[in-house]
Amino acid sequence: MRSLKEIYRIGYGPSSSHTMGPTKAAEIFLKHNDDADCYRITLYGSLAATGKGHLTDVAVESIFRKAGKKAEILWRPKTFLPFHPNAMTFEALDANGLVVNQWTAYSVGGGALKEIEPKYLAEMTSDVYDLSTIDDIMAHCEKNGMNFWEYVKECEQPDIWDYLGEVWETMKASIVRGLATEEVLPGVLHLKRKAAKFYVKANSYVPSLQSKGVTFAYALAVAEENASGGVIVTAPTCGSCGVMPSVLYQVQQKHKFSDARIIRALATAGLFGNVVKTNASISGAEVGCQGEIGTACAMASAAVNQLFGGSIAQVEYAAEMGLEHHLGMTCDPVCGLVQIPCIERNAYAAVRAMGSSLFSALTDGRHSVSFDKVVKVMKQTGHDLPSVYKETSEGGLASHF
Secondary structure (H helix, E strand, C coil), rough: CCCHHHHEEEEEECCHHHHHHHHHHHHHHHCCCCCCCCEEEEHHHHHCCCCCCCHHHHHHHHHHCCCCEEEEEEEECCCCCCCCCCCEEEEEECCCCCEEEEEEEEECCCCCEECCCCCCHHHHHCCCCCCCCCHHHHHHHHHHCCCCCHHHHHHCCCHHHHHHHHHHHHHHHHHHHHHHHHCECCCCCECCCCCHHHHHHHCCCCCHHHHHHHHHHHHHHHHHHHHCCCEEECCCCCCCCCCHHHHHHHHHHHCCCCHHHHHHHHHHHHHHHHHHHHHCCCCHHCCHHHHHHHHHHHHHHHHHHHHHCCCHHHHHHHHHHHHHHHCEEECCCCHHCCCCCCHHHHHHHHHHHHHHHHHHCCCCCCCCCCCHHHHHHHHHHHHCHHHEECCCCCCHHHCCC
């Protein structure tokens, strides 16, 4: 498995797969082909179907524009390349319009890229974890008396803790900005922000309701920041970026957990997200929203359970429930925007993560279905879903607007 730095990416919204990934791909291609006269980029499948709403063309064109180059975008929403629904082909052209070089890349979720034939990405990535299933990681931890975060420490470079510290500061900043902003979100839906009003109302409620209400507000704040193109952290994607920050910020504010403990919780959560990304997918275009919101819920469930003293078995159980109870969730963004139903799903998944953690804490951690089994089921479920329910904005809620 790769470093947790690839699960937690700091960048601009609204979409890790449709904005961050293509932006990175454009930068890579331009770096290796900066002497071309002009460029042509063809977007395929889901990347083309909802690219306008996700500002894919704006993000890609800006990279070439900064270099003083011209780029043409072609849209092929009905053409799906075999490897992944989010495909894009970059072509470098000479003065006569002839192709002198080309590269096909796939934006596989969370801002990550893949290629079928090794060309530009091979030297950029390497595995840092020998183990890639939670069962194997748990066995290793039990044998050595370790927690999940200590396994992260064993595998990653020392700078991971400074990086996770930056991740946490960015998450908190996105909450603060989101609570302070009230204008309408960009896009044809003219959706009003809700976070600020939720926060004010929640703080007027009795304590038993206040906790949930404030968590809702924090999640909405981050998800709304993402929808407006603000700086957020993929956890594991842009579309699900509000779940982790809202849960961790709420428990830190209420229970006074130190930043050091929060960062260790981020490490554990990232480990679970990494396993899903490695063995299934965190891409809504590939497996539906279960891969985004479901994984985010699992990550947050694991993090909170660890903070409250859960054993590694209880942490695993909490994560398993967070993912299992999102199985089959479709990705059906209205008008291709990361707004409806995405923003509300962040808020609801945050509270569900708290519930999963509590449920597990009331047990001894033993249960029938392992996290790894649910990951396998999620992958198969996602492949069985028709493409209209996987980020093409053609089915589900998207088809009723």
